[in-house]
Amino acid sequence: MTNDLNNVIHRSIEAWNEPDAARRLELVSRTWSDDGTYLDPLMAGTGHDEIAAMIAGAQQQFPEHRFELSFGPDAHNDRVRFAWRLFGQDGSAPVAAGVDFGTLSEDGRLRSVTGFLESPAA
């Protein structure tokens, strides 16, 4: 079964925002392939459990914050890029921003994601 790219990328943003551990793991499982990876300058994870735990750690650092998709997904072949911003409770200026590059598995889930951080004002 092939996963629609837009759904996969929006689901990944949902996973970063999901406060419930069981629902977060389910979202991660439907977003990343079983051997999926995530790597950015601050965090790394391989497989659903590690990636879900890594996201939980980020949520603890930024409680009540919310990720939003700000660009993409833009894809060709089995490659995708998208960008995100992180907003605090007041919702005004983003407190962090980044661009993610990914490779897709045959079923359309993310095989690997590499994150880079941007200046949030950019």
Next chain:
Amino acid sequence: MTNDLNNVIHRSIEAWNEPDAARRLELVSRTWSDDGTYLDPLMAGTGHDEIAAMIAGAQQQFPEHRFELSFGPDAHNDRVRFAWRLFGQDGSAPVAAGVDFGTLSEDGRLRSVTGFLESPAA
């Protein structure tokens, strides 16, 4: 021997600009690992010969044009991103632009590069 990242990325831009086939292949060989790959929405190549030939094809499409690095390199772990613009002879507005995402081999050369195209005005 480890290749300095800045040198590798600037050398990759030089390769895209080099009109001489032998010098272009030498620049490609010093920029990509032996099994290195390049993939964007329009082109693909694996290994030095294919990548050098692919660049020659791009040069034929854009004669007398010149690539310039416009962002980066920005790197963490074994991942790198950078952006480029392509200028025509009049040198005013860029005719094309893109962002490249790469993984590095242990000796610091590029193992894989994925290119995405931007709006040149962006």
